[in-house]
Amino acid sequence: LEIIFIALGWGLGYLGQPHIITKFMGIKNVKDMPKAKWVGISWQALALGGATLLGIIGIYIFPNGLQNPELISLDLVKTTMLPFFSALILCAILAATTNVMAAQILVVASSLGEDFYKGLFKKNATHRQTLIASRLSVIFVAVIAYVIAYFKISTIYKLVLYAWSGLGSSFGPLLLISLYYRKVNKLSAFMGILTGGITAGIWPLINTKLAIDVPPMIPGFILSSIAIYLFSLVKEKPLKEKRIKT
Template sequence: MIGNNVGVTMTFLLYIVMMLAVGYIAYKRTTNLSDYILGGRSLGPLPSALSAGASDMSGWLLLGLPGYAYAAGYEAVWIAVGLLAGTWLNWLFVARRLRTYSLSAGDSLTLPSYFENRFEDRSRILRVVSAFFILLFFLFYTSSGLVAGGKLFETVFGLDYSTAVIIGTLAVVSYTFFGGFLAVAWTDVIQGLLMFAALLLVPVMAINVAGGWGATQDAMTALNPELLDAWTDTEGNALGAIAILSLLGWGLGYFGQPHILARFKAIRSEADIPAARRIAVIWSGLGLFGALMVGFAAIGYFQTPLEDGERAFMLLVDALFHPVIAGILLAAILAAIMSTADSQLLVSSSALAEDFYKALFRKTASQVELVWIGRLAVVAIAVIATALAFDPDSKVLELVSYAWAGFGAAFGPALILSLYWKRMTRLGAVAGILAGGVTVVVWGNLSGGILDLYEIIPGFILATVAIVVVSLLTPAPSSRIQAGFDKGIRSS
């Protein structure tokens, strides 16, 4: 327990109250499903960029990645490089086309509805398959955020882990339930700035107190010289192609993350995308750098090795700052958790409301009814994710890794090709989504040799092959679908 004081407690309570207030304001502005899911497509460059970044990075940026950097040293740099490249390429090649094409394709609010409208799939199989994988992988992704929340409240307040998970869940669900996308996007701006400041301030202070960067490097050398070599693991073995590709492969995940892609669709205008891209890349680059430095700084600062490196940020904050300041910085972890968990809950609830409930059961459902179905879905999904998060031995980065690979492989190739290849067919899209999702599920449970390759890479490759082969083996899209493709792309 590190927060045994009034200052930390009051800071946390004030932060939660502020987020609930934002949720209430957004609730008053939410009148239909478009408002609830995409905020009426009204985000400017700053909120869209910070919302995409904050919802992307989640609690793993302040817990998981610093923990990996603490344990593996410079090897962790490869993940950061892959993620930064993925961020830039996603904004460069996907954002503009998805923003305009999703609007021209029947004003598609969700990723499954975009696929259905893009290929005029009257069978609904494309929408249902997409929604299934969204729900499957988001259960693990959301659970990772709740694990991070449990570790936060357990460490700060000395609460029982299960109780801590429940408290964190209630905080996230409450404002997502009422405010929908606007609440999520507005709070993401606050949370993104808070995360940014914390990730730069904490390692600078820790390294300075420890005697400077030279002293930190000396401490890393004393603990294990291999920590300073990005080309070897901690045992001194050279990182092979499989290991390096696996770390860089994290960047492929960006092209299929529904909660990030939703920010592209919600941008006010395609003219805002270049500015948003610059903000997003700078924010992500500095944030990833700060997260790595937190892990390195913890090695130099703490004389006794930490049992759980994922708690490095929290322990540094407690050791370095006045309780009131510490409370603000620790709230950055809550910000990171909330900024992603709320987005994941919202996309999942959208899949249930728009892609299952309306598409299969109540085609005539009113906007008010769909909004409330979405809100109830938030609660249901949060309950299941909470149950998955109750294992105190869960690792944030491991849960994120699995879900990240699932989304990247299932949706990344299908989305990219749907935006750039006119010849792609409905059955090709179904084959690609199934191939990518199933490969991740199967590959992730195997090991040894080539099977140690991060599952997103074989999943991405096999999904791409499946799309191309099946599309070429099936009849070409109708002239109407191809004309729709031309219209959607022309708009961008």
């Protein structure tokens, strides 16, 4: 049961990750969607399969365990390879980490600049003002990340799972339901995002009182879906569709 929870906790989250969804949103021609689908699935299979294999190999090479299991890839490289090849692989890991970090920061900066600053606080903001707000957002997010890393507030795994669950619970149900349920409106979309985000945010406090560890994604996804359906029953105009030119 725990394995199923872990699989659902991570698997459902893919539907609501902005840095993944935006890649598909950037596709200009709908005919390229099937190709993008298979590329995405193939890459995830390789990445997740490789991570699993890495853990299995680590158990064999380090039977006594590691002081910090999150550094298994680095310890494996240092232990099994010559310094030259070790340096190359470590540089590749650093490059991949930097790439993901940059993508995440850009998504957050764009969201804070366009959606919050321009969308909520100053709707007539110029391009320069929005750009400045986005750049300040980058600094703000970087400072928060530095504080979390410096004080070691939590493990990388727990932080990633927490953020993954929050995003997945907020946007995943809305994205999925909007594809198959035409009655989704602004109110139901907003309440679904709010319900999923709040549930994932407070679930770790509730989870400590349960007999089994349930990832925040599962209750967040379920409650968000229920909220979207219930509030879609309120008579409002459904969300407009944007067709992609073929």
